[in-house]
Amino acid sequence: MTIVISKSIVYREIPTGLPIPDQHFQVVSTELDLDDLALEHGDFVTKTLYLSVDPYQRSKMREPSIESYNSAYELNKIMSGGAISQVIQSNNPTFRVGDYVTGGSARWEEYSVIRRAQASQFRNTTDRIHQVGLPLRHWLNVLGGTGLTAYVGFRLFGDIRPGKTIYISGAAGATGYVIAQIAKIKGLRVIGSTGDDAKVLFLMETAGIDAAFNYKKISVDEALSEYAPDGIDFFFDNVGGETLEATINHANTHARFILCGAISGYNQSDEERYGVKNLFKVVSKRLDIKGFLVSEAAPPFIEDFHREVVGWVKSGELVVSDSVVEGIENTPKALVDMLQGKNLGKQLVKVAEEDP
């Protein structure tokens, strides 16, 4: 008998505002006998190393009757998200002991028994991880879903000419800080907003963008008047609401907007959300506004993404940043902190050390 205690995060109640640890989600401990898992052909067992904490997870904590692009979490089930794990037992020739496994719907638990039927949801990324030679946790960050979102979102602007001005809201978040640096590499003038002075400093000094501001201290309107006197040509929006309204006012004719998120409203009811009053300017300025979902939009850009982003990270042109908390039991708090914008770069949970 090799008994381990496997902690997991169970979704308990639908939140109306900001979720609360111990109320809307709960840490549950389960005993697992690693010597008695009855693995059938195709099954394997993983130990979770890192979990990814993302804004879309809040949107899954909703009434299942509300339709959206993703499915709602089921009450009293273990939550899920992007993760990197390592195989510790296997009856599946594709996933050998010691291999690294990534997937977008890993359960938030320390040890996972993955049955053959679920195996196709996971990828064996061992060779690729060794070949690239960058830290493991980068695969949930700049080399993972949020990095891909940043890269593809940027490419969706289409024809980008150096010298144009881009504004990124939520610029110190997991997607924002990557797109801010990509835009800088591509020769744009880059303006970013965030909600905290330390992040302003990070954006200016580490990410090296042209102007960053704390929207809690200066309004988006004032900041764009000051930092973008010639107007905004591209807008990558993670925030929505008042930020979107202000940016429409500062948009140049034919400006292109990619809407990636609307985090300002994620914890609000429909009635509480900010109403954008100036949409008639979408007509008068002939704006082009697109909402996007990375999984749909990514395929044509995947190869370029791997080549360019790995190159920029290795050359040091793209600085990788993350906020890592330790211990799976801190995942709910990490999600709540991230929804309040406390993270700098990608929010991760380190669940365990990798096996040597």
Next chain:
Amino acid sequence: MTIVISKSIVYREIPTGLPIPDQHFQVVSTELDLDDLALEHGDFVTKTLYLSVDPYQRSKMREPSIESYNSAYELNKIMSGGAISQVIQSNNPTFRVGDYVTGGSARWEEYSVIRRAQASQFRNTTDRIHQVGLPLRHWLNVLGGTGLTAYVGFRLFGDIRPGKTIYISGAAGATGYVIAQIAKIKGLRVIGSTGDDAKVLFLMETAGIDAAFNYKKISVDEALSEYAPDGIDFFFDNVGGETLEATINHANTHARFILCGAISGYNQSDEERYGVKNLFKVVSKRLDIKGFLVSEAAPPFIEDFHREVVGWVKSGELVVSDSVVEGIENTPKALVDMLQGKNLGKQLVKVAEEDP
């Protein structure tokens, strides 16, 4: 001496809400001696036959400091817009007596002396008018700017497959009633809204669309639930505000919106305008929203426009509708009525009979 009294419409005051005849614009009579116009080489004189009354003219009645895609009208100057005129004197070989002249910035006056420097703003459309053989006033309607706007706006949706559902707001207006019929010809299921029961009847019985409703009697939300149970794939919006918000709620994934106007807010201050609260659905539904200006977007479609639209009008597939008031002195009232949605189809002013 051949003295005529030429009435014109002079812009007197910037309105804050709906403009008021005699206050914001005024009818001015001027004596003109047609025998003593001192025409230099290149000059010519026209008699106005029809004036076009359009929503954008309200947007030109603004503080000149407010930038927009068009210039503001100048106070105490004669207003302008699309017109068809006939040449009555000429010292310009391109414009002979009896010829028809069209242009988008004709002065709202009965007789116009057009100097050589302005001549390039006008086109001699005599041959084309004779060749096509449709009534003169159609050239300010389905064959003119609003017809072109409808045609080009529809083409901007891109790949349109029959069987999809389109919703058109302001569907009985000058652009709306044309696009409603084009969409029907192209095999779409067409839903239109308007503000009056007679127009609902027109849309259903004359324009032959699938469903029309009076938004003053049934909310857009209720109407779309009833008439578009499978959701909206394309939205052509002339209205904005609450209508736009409701349509976002009923939009299918990847729905495409062309925003052509926002007449619901034209007479409102920035603060009074309706705030759209559900723009986060632009992200979750991956909507594609474009504002457009016909003059920019039209060039690739002009040839198709003339061929298709003339064909449809001649075959009777596209029914032409207009609201014509007589007398230039009624132009201010015609504009105000149109802004209140009293017109059916294109709002025109008949200024004079054509010469035989």
